[in-house]
Amino acid sequence: MPARPSPSRRTVLRGAAVAPVAGLGLAACAAPGQGDPAAATPTAPVDLGAETEVPKDGAKLYRDHNVVISRDGSGALKAYSTICTHAGCPIDKLQGTTLICPCHGSQFDAVTGKVVQAPATEPLAELSVKTTKGRIIAGPAA
Ligand code: FES
Numbered sequence: 001m002p003a004r005p006s007p008s009r010r011t012v013l014r015g016a017a018v019a020p021v022a023g024l025g026l027a028a029c030a031a032p033g034q035g036d037p038a039a040a041t042p043t044a045p046v047d048l049g050a051e052t053e054v055p056k057d058g059a060k061l062y063r064d065h066n067v068v069i070s071r072d073g074s075g076a077l078k079a080y081s082t083i084c085t086h087a088g089c090p091i092d093k094l095q096g097t098t099l100i101c102p103c104h105g106s107q108f109d110a111v112t113g114k115v116v117q118a119p120a121t122e123p124l125a126e127l128s129v130k131t132t133k134g135r136i137i138a139g140p141a142a
Pocket of ligand 1: 084087103106119120
């Protein structure tokens with residue numbers, strides 16, 4: 001009687017090797033001021049649109065201008081630069097009134113400009129803001 005090969009119970013994982021993770025992307029923004037050099041806040045007043053777009057206790061991110069406008073419970077508007085104070089990346093995400101930097105995850109309060117999550121330690125730069133005929137005009141700090 002011929003011997004039958006016994007089935008192997010051993011499982012061989014093929015293709016499961018994972019390339020080593022090198023760098024973790026930290027080299028992209030190693031020091032303050034090394035973000036996208038093209039990203040900047042307005043150097044002159046800009047019309048951001050109807051003030052009705054910013055609700056009370058809310059905020060709106062204007063990515064094209066790197067500005068966030070927030071409105072507190074009393075209706076007063078605030079404007080901040082959305083160039084991250086950690087390494088200069090433009091912040092591209094707003095959840096509620098929390099700004100989230102895509103580079104290293106710093107978070108800022110859009111109502112106060114303060115850091116709510118490191119690695120950033122400095123608050124966002126405040127800009128001037130006013131309304132004219134129902135339009136929001138924001139620009140460099142006065
Ligand atoms: S640039 Fe590093 S968290 Fe924003």
